[in-house]
Amino acid sequence: MFGTVRARIILIAVLLLLCGWALLPKEGPTGERESPLKLGLDLQGGMHLAVEIDDPDGTLDAAAKADAIDRTLTTIRNRIDEFGVREPTIQRVGDARIVVELAGIDDPERAKSIVERTAFLEFKIVRGGEEFRRALPRIDRIIVREIGAENLEVVPILEPETPTGLQELLQGADSAAAEPGAADAGADTTTSGTGTDTAATGAGTDTAATGAGTDTTTGGEEEQELRPLTALLLESGQVGQFLVREQDIPTVERYLALEAVTDAIPRGAELKWGVEPIAGGADSYRTLFVLEDEPLLTGEDLADAGPAARDPTFNQPYVPFETTRRGARKFERGTSRHVGDLMAIVLDNKVQSAPVIRQTLGRRAQIEMGTGSSLQEAQDLALVLRAGALPQPIRIVEERSVGPSLGADSVRQGKMAFAIGIILVLLLMVAYYRVAGVMAVIALSFYVVLLLGGLAGLGATLTLPGIAGIILSIGMAVDANVLIFERIREELEAGKTPRTAVDTGFEAALSAIVDANLTTLITAIILFQFGTGPVRGFAVTLVIGILASFFTAIFVTRTLFMIYLDRRAAGAPIKI
Amino acid sequence: MRLFKDAKYPFMAGRRRAYIASAVLIGLGIASIVLHGGLKYGVDFTGGTLVQVEFNEQVDAANLRSVVEEAGFAGAAIQGFGGDREYLVRLQTFEEVAGQGEVERMLAAISAAFGEDGYTVLRVEAVGPKVGSELQRKAVLAILMSFVLTLIYLAFRFEWRFGVAAVVATIHDILITFGFISLVGIEITLGTVAAILTIVGYSLNDTIVVFDRIRENLRKKRKEPYETTLNRSINETLPRTVLTSGTTLVTLMALFLFGGSVIRPFAMVLILGVVIGTYSSIFVASPALLEIEEYGRRRAKAQRAHAAEA
Numbered sequence: 001m002f003g004t005v006r007a008r009i010i011l012i013a014v015l016l017l018l019c020g021w022a023l024l025p026k027e028g029p030t031g032e033r034e035s036p037l038k039l040g041l042d043l044q045g046g047m048h049l050a051v052e053i054d055d056p057d058g059t060l061d062a063a064a065k066a067d068a069i070d071r072t073l074t075t076i077r078n079r080i081d082e083f084g085v086r087e088p089t090i091q092r093v094g095d096a097r098i099v100v101e102l103a104g105i106d107d108p109e110r111a112k113s114i115v116e117r118t119a120f121l122e123f124k125i126v127r128g129g130e131e132f133r134r135a136l137p138r139i140d141r142i143i144v145r146e147i148g149a150e151n152l153e154v155v156p157i158l159e160p161e162t163p164t165g166l167q168e169l170l171q172g173a174d175s176a177a178a179e180p181g182a183a184d185a186g187a188d189t190t191t192s193g194t195g196t197d198t199a200a201t202g203a204g205t206d207t208a209a210t211g212a213g214t215d216t217t218t219g220g221e222e223e224q225e226l227r228p229l230t231a232l233l234l235e236s237g238q239v240g241q242f243l244v245r246e247q248d249i250p251t252v253e254r255y256l257a258l259e260a261v262t263d264a265i266p267r268g269a270e271l272k273w274g275v276e277p278i279a280g281g282a283d284s285y286r287t288l289f290v291l292e293d294e295p296l297l298t299g300e301d302l303a304d305a306g307p308a309a310r311d312p313t314f315n316q317p318y319v320p321f322e323t324t325r326r327g328a329r330k331f332e333r334g335t336s337r338h339v340g341d342l343m344a345i346v347l348d349n350k351v352q353s354a355p356v357i358r359q360t361l362g363r364r365a366q367i368e369m370g371t372g373s374s375l376q377e378a379q380d381l382a383l384v385l386r387a388g389a390l391p392q393p394i395r396i397v398e399e400r401s402v403g404p405s406l407g408a409d410s411v412r413q414g415k416m417a418f419a420i421g422i423i424l425v426l427l428l429m430v431a432y433y434r435v436a437g438v439m440a441v442i443a444l445s446f447y448v449v450l451l452l453g454g455l456a457g458l459g460a461t462l463t464l465p466g467i468a469g470i471i472l473s474i475g476m477a478v479d480a481n482v483l484i485f486e487r488i489r490e491e492l493e494a495g496k497t498p499r500t501a502v503d504t505g506f507e508a509a510l511s512a513i514v515d516a517n518l519t520t521l522i523t524a525i526i527l528f529q530f531g532t533g534p535v536r537g538f539a540v541t542l543v544i545g546i547l548a549s550f551f552t553a554i555f556v557t558r559t560l561f562m563i564y565l566d567r568r569a570a571g572a573p574i575k576i
Numbered sequence: 577m578r579l580f581k582d583a584k585y586p587f588m589a590g591r592r593r594a595y596i597a598s599a600v601l602i603g604l605g606i607a608s609i610v611l612h613g614g615l616k617y618g619v620d621f622t623g624g625t626l627v628q629v630e631f632n633e634q635v636d637a638a639n640l641r642s643v644v645e646e647a648g649f650a651g652a653a654i655q656g657f658g659g660d661r662e663y664l665v666r667l668q669t670f671e672e673v674a675g676q677g678e679v680e681r682m683l684a685a686i687s688a689a690f691g692e693d694g695y696t697v698l699r700v701e702a703v704g705p706k707v708g709s710e711l712q713r714k715a716v717l718a719i720l721m722s723f724v725l726t727l728i729y730l731a732f733r734f735e736w737r738f739g740v741a742a743v744v745a746t747i748h749d750i751l752i753t754f755g756f757i758s759l760v761g762i763e764i765t766l767g768t769v770a771a772i773l774t775i776v777g778y779s780l781n782d783t784i785v786v787f788d789r790i791r792e793n794l795r796k797k798r799k800e801p802y803e804t805t806l807n808r809s810i811n812e813t814l815p816r817t818v819l820t821s822g823t824t825l826v827t828l829m830a831l832f833l834f835g836g837s838v839i840r841p842f843a844m845v846l847i848l849g850v851v852i853g854t855y856s857s858i859f860v861a862s863p864a865l866l867e868i869e870e871y872g873r874r875r876a877k878a879q880r881a882h883a884a885e886a
Contacts, residue, residue, distance in 0.1 A: 042838070050707060108700065109683060396677065397704035406628075406698040406838075413836035420834055421827035428823055432577045464839055465770055468846070471831055472774055475824035476781070479816075482823075483785065486816045489578075512788040515733055516781040522729060523722045523777040527770060530718035535770045 008559040019453020036456040040463030045404030046103035054395035078387035108401040119384035121299035126342035129240035131266040240290040275350040276370040296334030301327025306382030317378035328363040336360040435575035439560040450548040463537030473545025480553030483509040594859035605755010618765035623708030625667040628699040634660040647685030745861035775849030782857035
């Protein structure tokens, strides 16, 4: 079929044109011209994330998990669409995993937080806390029983001067917490000063005195009355809020995680941490809120959120939102019963702020962010609220990111190594085989075009190991040529005519070339099957490279030889 | 130009010396692995966190260490990366709880100490233990699968003896490569596994070219002693072996010297692999073929003697 030189040249020309077309810059979806070669995350910078549904206790059955994965995939897609990344890859891998690949992003940590955030929003009333306070002695006894007195960390007993210290702290906490609350500029906001309620402060200080006082009086006989939890909770002076030193948080969390303790917490109440640290003297504190466990409203009732803005008076970012009709009715009902109470805005199980409900709230309200938040964080919150919450918290099981600068370095160095390597090989070939060497050079140039065209045409991604794969397959392309040329030399030495020597040379070398290429192809295909990310890129370039090298060595070099043999003066020796 | 024209080196006669050399290399490698307490696996397989940062100004390693340790990462390994501006911080753990993972906490600590804009994150690799063990399983499976499939292919294309000899040579190469990896202190990552598989492919490629010639010569000269045929085949393919290995080494050297820090270990393993693969196709694969043949012949003789006795 391709017996004649003309037919062969036509086929080669067609292939060259196809590759050239595949390598032409294309109009991207954004309208700008893009390089036809897709670069991997390791080359252009970017992030690879693998996430799974977080289900540490195994409470979800298979169907629930599959459903959660589907919904998570949709939500992450929506979020990334809103975030605006060019050509993101968001796909399910296996049954339980979602892989997100974002190329060329500047701030991987921010993108990551947008992906992984559950964005589960709840509005909950802050309880008076009296009930919980009454339950505390019992909880303390349970902790002692469960963990054992000897295993309890020795807690330094509060010094008598604590009340003064607390007073100072309260001032600090007040001013810190008052800012978010006081931002009441919006028409229908949820805000007001946070618990400057004097009655509450009075009660709080009182109880703190009793709580701490008991310990002080029984100072010498701790064993008699161990109060592992109470000792770590400081009264904040605000309704339903305690303060815990940052370094004590893990201990408190450990206590609260005990099953018997969970059971002892008053019915209908739950404990949640505040998101913002509060500075008080040398220590930093975190608020522990006592909340109603039934939310007034959740993120599902939201119709829209944003645009985020910054409060001009208090320089604090907020996210306005709008509820659905049903949500508005729920919100009205809930807030009308609790005017004057504090309402905690709970995002992903952390209390963002807890403003006072001044009046019944309806369709529009806004979420006040903590004082330390940036406008960008508020914008990101609006984004995830619009895109919807994840059905279940997710867990990142793999994260890889490469900064754009490292990627650019790698590309530059890879190109350089590629160029130097190939030029040296070409020089070697020409020096060693002369005219045949020039043919090999032409064939290898064709190989490079075919390889790059193949990569672009198949939409394969070029990774760093992929460049190594290319170099390896160049080695194999050279090897095929060497095998053929050596064989032709042997045949010529055996006294055959040039034409016969070339024919025999190609035929005899074929079996070794086929076997060598096929075994490597097997390895490459297996690598593709089992590999992830970069290794897969290596396998893809290797497969395309092997096919291209096989074709160029067997077909292109042969055609060049045919032309050479035809043009040579009759009977003249061939230069090989 | 013509190298090794009409070469007639007695490769087969010197095979016992080659056995000793191989045994020493493999022994050294195993000793290195044992002395290092096993191979060094990267975060890909063990799970863990790796953060590579570049500071705008010089930062003392001890300073960075104290910052990282104060953030609660006592077991962190800190490795300088050419100069006092680029560092690799490595943790044994990666347990991601939404928004509270190691990466965030570490970057927060670094930001607090050196300023938000005082550094650039070049690279993050964080792999959970589950993914790590999955990748490990996949890598082992990939190596085994490629092994088995190439063997089946060789058994189909050649005789079984060739297949066995090729496997002996390949195992030889893998053992020496692992020894080298341990000796130089390269970590086993996904990239290293790809490199090892490439070496397997390359070594097989080399072996196949020699075997192809042996197969051909065996058909042509049936009377010739087996050893002579093997030796002649190796010598006949010697120019090709040297030229191909040479050109591949040239490209790999370019990769090693100019390819950058990320790809350098990869290139280094491949360079060793090409050298070992070339050596083994001459000094291991073909001798193995000869030993198998002679073993078969001795057994046949013994059986004949046994039959004659009976």
